[in-house]
Amino acid sequence: MTDPRDNLVATRGIFSGLHPGMGIAAKGMVAAFVIFTVLNVEFAGSLYSAVRSWIENGLSWYYISTVTGMLGVCLFLMFSRWGSIRLGDDSDRPEFSNFSWFAMLFSAGVGIGILFFGVAEPIFYFDSSGSFGYPNNPHADMQGNTEMTVQRGVDALRVTFFHWGFHGWAVYVVVGLCLAYFGFRKKLPLTMRSALYPLIGERIYGPIGHAVDLLAVFGTVFGVATSLGLGVSQMATGLNVLFGIDPGVPTQLTLILVISLIGTASAVSGVGNGIRIISEWNIWLSIILLAAFVVIGPFDFLMSLFVTSFGNYLWNVVPMGFYAANDTGNSAWQGAWTIFYWGWWISWAPFVGMFIARISRGRTIREFMVGVMFVPTTIAFFWICMFGGNAIWQELNAVDGAGVIDTVMAWNLPNALYTTIDNLGSMSWMGDMSWAVWPLSALATFLLATWFITSSDSGTLVITTMLSMGDENPPKTFRIIWGMGEGVVAAVLLVAGGLKALQTASIAAAFPISFVLLAMVWGLLKSLREDPSALPTPESRIAADGTRMAQELRT
Numbered sequence: 001m002t003d004p005r006d007n008l009v010a011t012r013g014i015f016s017g018l019h020p021g022m023g024i025a026a027k028g029m030v031a032a033f034v035i036f037t038v039l040n041v042e043f044a045g046s047l048y049s050a051v052r053s054w055i056e057n058g059l060s061w062y063y064i065s066t067v068t069g070m071l072g073v074c075l076f077l078m079f080s081r082w083g084s085i086r087l088g089d090d091s092d093r094p095e096f097s098n099f100s101w102f103a104m105l106f107s108a109g110v111g112i113g114i115l116f117f118g119v120a121e122p123i124f125y126f127d128s129s130g131s132f133g134y135p136n137n138p139h140a141d142m143q144g145n146t147e148m149t150v151q152r153g154v155d156a157l158r159v160t161f162f163h164w165g166f167h168g169w170a171v172y173v174v175v176g177l178c179l180a181y182f183g184f185r186k187k188l189p190l191t192m193r194s195a196l197y198p199l200i201g202e203r204i205y206g207p208i209g210h211a212v213d214l215l216a217v218f219g220t221v222f223g224v225a226t227s228l229g230l231g232v233s234q235m236a237t238g239l240n241v242l243f244g245i246d247p248g249v250p251t252q253l254t255l256i257l258v259i260s261l262i263g264t265a266s267a268v269s270g271v272g273n274g275i276r277i278i279s280e281w282n283i284w285l286s287i288i289l290l291a292a293f294v295v296i297g298p299f300d301f302l303m304s305l306f307v308t309s310f311g312n313y314l315w316n317v318v319p320m321g322f323y324a325a326n327d328t329g330n331s332a333w334q335g336a337w338t339i340f341y342w343g344w345w346i347s348w349a350p351f352v353g354m355f356i357a358r359i360s361r362g363r364t365i366r367e368f369m370v371g372v373m374f375v376p377t378t379i380a381f382f383w384i385c386m387f388g389g390n391a392i393w394q395e396l397n398a399v400d401g402a403g404v405i406d407t408v409m410a411w412n413l414p415n416a417l418y419t420t421i422d423n424l425g426s427m428s429w430m431g432d433m434s435w436a437v438w439p440l441s442a443l444a445t446f447l448l449a450t451w452f453i454t455s456s457d458s459g460t461l462v463i464t465t466m467l468s469m470g471d472e473n474p475p476k477t478f479r480i481i482w483g484m485g486e487g488v489v490a491a492v493l494l495v496a497g498g499l500k501a502l503q504t505a506s507i508a509a510a511f512p513i514s515f516v517l518l519a520m521v522w523g524l525l526k527s528l529r530e531d532p533s534a535l536p537t538p539e540s541r542i543a544a545d546g547t548r549m550a551q552e553l554r555t
Contacts, residue, residue, distance in 0.1 A: 008205060008469055009468060009469050009471075016475065017468055017471065017474060017475035017478070018464075018467045018468050018469075018474070018475065018478060019210075019467060019468070019469055021210065022210055022213065022214065022466075022467050022469075023467050023478075025210070025214055026214060026217045026221075026463075026467060029214060029217075029218060030218075030221055030222075030485070030489065033218075033222070033505070034489055034492060034493065037493065037496070037498040037501055037505075038492060038493070038496040038498055041496055041497050041498040041501055044498065044501050044505075045498070045500065045501035045504065048501050048504040048505040048508060049501075049504055051505075051508040052343075052504050052507055052508045053335075055339075055343070055508060055510075055511050056335035056336075056339045056340070056343075057331070057335060059511070060324060060325075060331070060334060060335060060338075060339050061324050062514075063339050063342040063343065063346075063510075063514070064321070064322065064323075064324055064338075064339075064342070066342075066346075066514050066517070066518065067167050067168070067170065067171060067321075067342045067345070067346070068167065068321045068322060070167075070170040070171050070173075070174050070517070070521070071166055071167050071170035071321065073170075073174060073521055073525075074170045074173050074174060074369055074373060077177070077365060077369060077528075078365075078366060078369045078370065078373070082365055082528050083364065083365050083366030083369075084364055084365070084366065085181075085185070085364060085365050085528075086185070086362065086363070086364050086365075087177075087180040087181055087184050087185055087357075087360055087361060087362065087363055087364070087365065087368060088184040088185060088361045088362050089184075089185075092184070092361060092362035093362045094360075094361070094362040094363050095359070095361055095362060096276065096359055098371075099280070099283075100276050100279070100280060101359060101360070101371065102283075102371070102375050102376070103276070103279040103280045103282065103283045104275065104276060104279045104355075104359050104454075104458075105356060105359075105371070105372060105375065105376050106279075106282075106283065106375075106376045106379060106380075107275075107278075107279040107282055107283075107451065107454035107455070107458070112227070112231060112448065112451035112452055112455055113164070114164060114380050114383050114384055114387075115417070115444070115447060115448055115451060116231060116234055116413070116414075116417075116448075117160075117164075117413075118383055118384050118387035118388055118417070119387050119388055119390075119391045119404065119408075119416040119417050119419075119420050120408050120413040120416040120417075121160045121163070121384075121388070122153075122156045122157055122160045122384065122387075122388030122389075122391065122392060123156070123388065123391050123392070123395070123404050123405055123408045123416065124136055124156075124408050124409075125137040125140070125155070125156035125159050125160065126148060126152055126153055126156040126392055126395070126405070127148070127405050127408070127409060128141075128146055128147065128148055128152070129409065131409055132336075133332065134329045134330070134332035134333040134336070135329055135330060135333055136333075137152070137155060137156060137159060137333075138325065138329070138330040138333050138334075139155060139158070139159050139316075139320065139323075140152050140155035140156065140159075143155065148395070148396070149396075150305075150396065153305065153309075153389070153392040153396070154305065154308050154309045154312055155312070156388070156392065157305070157309035157312075157313075157384065157385055157388060157389070157392075158309055158312045158313045158316060158320075159320075159337075160384050160388060161309065161310070161313040161381050161384065162313065162317065162320050162321075162338075163337065163338065163341045164377070164380050164381075164384065165313065165317070165377050165380070165381065166317065166373065166377060167317075167321055167342070167345075168341065168342070168345040169372065169373055169376060169377055170373065171345045171346055171349045171353075171517065172345070172348075172349055172352045172353050172356060172372065173356075173368075173369055173372050173373050174349075174353075174517065174520070174521055174524075175192075175349045175350060175352075175353025175354070175356075175357075175517060175520065176352070176353040176354075176356035176357045176360065176368070176372060177357075177365065177368060177369065177524065178194075178195035178353075178357075178520045178521070178523070178524045179191075179192070179194070179195065179353055179354055179357035180356075180357035180360050180361065180368065181365070181524060181527075182194040182195050182197060182523075182524075182527075183357060183470060184357075184361045184362075186527070188204075188470070189469045189470025190354070190357065190358065190465060190470035190471075190472060191209075191213050191216075191354075191465070191466045191469065191470045192212045192213055192215075192216045192350055192354070192466070192516065192520070193205075193208075193209030193210075193212045193213055194470070195519075195520035195523045195524060196208070196209070196212065196519055196520065196523050197523065197527075198522075198523040198524075198526040198527045198530075199519060199522065199523050199526070212516055213466045213467075215350075215509070215512060215513055215516065216350030216351070216354070216466055216513075216516075217463055217466055217467065218509060219347045219348065219349075219350050219351060219506060219509055219510075219513060220350060220351035220459050220462055220463050221459070221463060221482075221485075221486060221489065222489070222503075222505065222506045222509075223347055223348050223351060223459070223506050224351070224455055224456060224459035224486050225486050225487075225489040225490040225493070226490070226493070226500075226503040226506055227452075227455065227503075228256060228259065228260075228452055228455075228456065228486065228487065228490040229252075229256065229490035229491070229493055229494045230500070230503065231448065231452055232252040232255040232256055232259070232452075232490075232494075233247070233252060233414050234413075234414035234417070234448055235252075235255050235445055235448045235449055235452075236248070236251045236252050236255060236414075237414040237415050237418060238418065238441060238442075238444060238445030238448065239251060239445065241418050241441050241445075242438065242441055242442055242445065249494065249495065252494060253491055253494065253495070255449070256487050256490050256491050256494070257487065257491070258449075259449060259452050259453055259456060259487070260456065260483060260484055260486065260487025260488075260490075261484075261487075262453050263452075263453045263454075263455075263456030263457040263460065263483055263486075263487075264456075264457070264460060264479065264480055264483030264484055266278055266453060266454075266456075266457035267456075267457040267458075267460035267461050267464075267479045267483050268476045268479050268480060268483075275454065275457050275458060275461070278450060278453055278454055278457070279454050281450070282447065282450050282451060282454060285443065285446070285447055285450070286383075286447060288443065289440065289443050289444060289447060290382075290383060290386055292424075292436070292440055292443075293386045293387060293390055293424070294386055296424050296428045296430060296433055296436065297386070297389070297390040297393065297424060297428070298390070298393050298429060299429075301389070301393050302385065302386055302389045302390070302393070305385060305389045305392075306381075306382060306385040306386075306389070309385060310381055310385075313381075340507060342510075343507040343508070343510035343511075344506075344507055344510070346510035346513055346514050346517065347506050347507055347509050347510040347513060349513065349517060350462075350513065351458070351459055351462050352458075354462040354465065354466070355458045355461065355462055356372060358461070358462075358465070358472065360372075387417070387420065390420055390423075390424065391404045391416070391420045391423075394420065394423045394427055397427065398423070398427065402419070402420075402423050402427070403419050403423070404416055404419050404420055404423070407419050417444060418441055418444070421437055421440050421441050421444065422437055422441075424436070424437070424440070425437040456483065456486060456487075457483070459486060460479050460482050460483040460486065461474070461479065463482045464478045464479050464482055
């Protein structure tokens with residue numbers, strides 16, 4: 001039987017290995033959005049903000065229901081009779097070791113995020129000033145914890161866990177599972193469109209499928225580009241702390257160029273080489289930095305805080321997941337934080353889900369879901385508590401304040417991490433540890449760069465995989481074009497001042513993407529329930545592609 005992809009992917013010419021129409025449309029789409037934003041940054045920003053505000057204010061209930069529903073689907077599938085189904089042929093086994101798998105999961109999913117927000121977000125929720133026009137932490141306020149005490153610190157970590165925990169990762173899990181199941185088990189293209197096959201059949205190879213994949217490309221390109229552009233501000237701050245280098249635009253542009261070059265080289269080398277190796281090194285170096293925060297910081301306080309805050313999160317995760325604010329102040333906070341995060345997780349889901357699927361061939365559904373859902377989240381919880389917990393302890397014990405709250409309330413988020421590291425040197429139980437401040441700041445800055453590299457190379461591979469109709473090893477030429485293209489987009493928007501505007505647009509794009517995700521869930525459940533090939537079968541009844549097809553049962 002002829003593979004429909006054979007007629008869609010060019011075999012010669014400049015688009016050889018890719019779908020020509022998709023390639024042209026993707027480049028045109030990216031160029032159009034960048035040009036529109038750059039020509040009038042203020043107008044574009046106001047337009048994107050208006051759309052985002054409409055979504056956050058009028059559809060918060062929808063985002064809450066969608067993300068909570070995704071978590072429910074994950075828990076259902078995890079313990080269902082389908083858990084033993086392998087993502088691939090029954091004879092397939094995992095391509096990567098558990099350590100490599102976890103390292104790449106963490107790198108693509110949350111690595112850079114918790115390094116950037118690991119101090120800033122808990123401290124924001126710990127503060128009680130309400131200086132942004134709404135409560136800093138309504139969940140703490142509703143429980144009467146309005147003073148900056150240890151208990152409010154526990155509440156601050158609980159809310160941070162909530163935003164980086166099971167709900168967000170459930171979105172990644174669902175997308176990754178759909179792509180891995182339909183791509184490796186059902187032998188369909190490793191693209192977003194394939195999960196819609198049970199609903200629309202061969203039409204996934206037409207305009208509907210193209211639109212779905214282009215939407216995913218949009219979220220990936222601008223998600224990586226805006227994160228890269230905004231993240232280099234923290235790296236530039238680190239270089240300023242370390243070497244006194246001006247953290248302005250020229251430094252940030254240089255950082256974008258270096259990261260794009262290394263990320264592109266990693267993407268060209270493939271998953272099994274550059275991406276895996278950098279991800280593994282990231283984990284080892286992160287362990288060193290994390291250990292320093294644990295050992296130099298108030299160990300007993302941190303361990304007690306972790307146990308208490310983690311238990312608090314588990315106890316409250318269900319009611320928090322269903323909480324929809326009604327009053328003005330709490331609604332403003334929820335829109336700015338929780339709904340923002342749900343939109344960010346959804347907009348990144350095609351990118352991260354695709355990458356997770358790519359590295360998960362051969363694992364069972366249950367193994368996949370337990371590994372992806374619980375391992376990265378547990379690591380993230382501990383990391384956030386050690387970094388945010390140190391900052392909270394410093395603010396509780398410094399005579400005139402530790403300066404971390406002041407830094408965050410001034411919205412100088414890139415510097416919050418370095419302020420905390422500086423305090424470690426002067427407030428450690430081990431005495432004067434000022435000698436450790438420079439190497440820890442250097443390590444943190446280096447990790448910021450390497451985490452961004454793993455996001456960049458993963459994004460490049462995902463984009464070119466979708467444009468090549470699911471080829472797991474897309475043409476290297478196009479990996480170079482798109483890898484450097486992400487950097488160019490980030491650089492142009494940085495110079496024009498349009499990064500935040502386009503970040504807002506990326507979050508707004510989560511709204512149409514959410515409908516695709518719901519359709520993917522429907523298609524997956526429909527296939528698992530009705531398609532006999534989803535059931536493990538005796539060796540004698542296995543088809544050539546490794547599954548038992550429906551027509552075989554009727555014979």
